[in-house]
Amino acid sequence: MTEELFELELVGGSIEQRYRKMRPEVEAMPWGTLEPGAFPPDVREAARTAWTSAAFQEHRTGAACAATLRSLIEARAPLDLVALAARFPLDEMVHVELCSRVAMELGGGVSLVYRPDELVADVGAMDPPLARAAHQVVCFFCVGEALSIPLLQGTWRASTHPLTRAVLKRIVLDEADHGTFGWACLDWLLPHLEPGDLQALSHTAARAIAGVEANWAAIRARPAAADDHAGDLGWMQTDAYLRLAQRSLRRVVIEPLRARGIEPLGA
Secondary structure (H helix, E strand, C coil), X not given: CCCEECCCCCCCHHHHHHHHHHCCCCCCCCCCCCCHHHCCHHHHHHHHHHHHHHHHHHHHHHHHHXXXXXXXXXXXXXXXXHHHHCCHHHHHHHHHHHHHHHHXXXXXXXXXXXXXXXXXXXXXXXXXXXXXXXXXXXXXXXXXXXXXXXXXXXXXXXXXXXXXXXXXXHHHHXXXXXXXXXXXXXXXXXXXXXXXXXXXXXXXXXXXXXXHHHHHHHHHCCCHHHHHHHHHHCCCCHHHHHHHHHHHHHHHHHHHHHHCCCCCCCC
16 A cells, blocks of 8 residues: 555534534634744744644554454453443544644644554454454553553643643543553453463563654654743653653553563563
């Protein structure tokens, strides 16, 4: 499949009205208050890139949540687990809109191309539904979503602008359920798996962690001047963020995985 430009749209009309009724907090945020002219050009460009990338990552996470939901349904997971997970794709689409609208406030999103067939990591694809769901839960929830909670909380607390603070608070509130869901779901899955599955899950966890650490390299490359405007732009000082990230990775990801017999190799 060829690369495509990451673009977003709304149908509008009655469809949008129903969506707004489902999540009215989106329109209630203080849009129009983030003045792009208040930032140096290089900082503004970095912020546009960061928020466009955030929208894309939330889009990817929405696809990952939907893929995991399908596997859990196919595996006949408990109805309450499935019902809780069914809300997550909606949450992620809301986050996509929030992040993209912040980028628009800063002058518009940047050009971002991707391959739709590579949107979701191919984990457990050849396994039956139960084992596939376990790989997806470990990768997308026990690593990705669990780690996002303390990082988002730290970023939200560091934010000083009313708009970026409101956006991050909304995302934090939603992500809390996403992160805890992973461990509850994994605790249900583990007794149903074969002994060899734990080693395979260890490899999945290790690959997911390596992907997260690679993303931190982009944060290290952020212009130094951007830290002077961190509070308004919706991020933490770079060094503080990376320190929090390393601590959180061990505390909320690696240690809980090890407690369940999953050793992320190389972590």
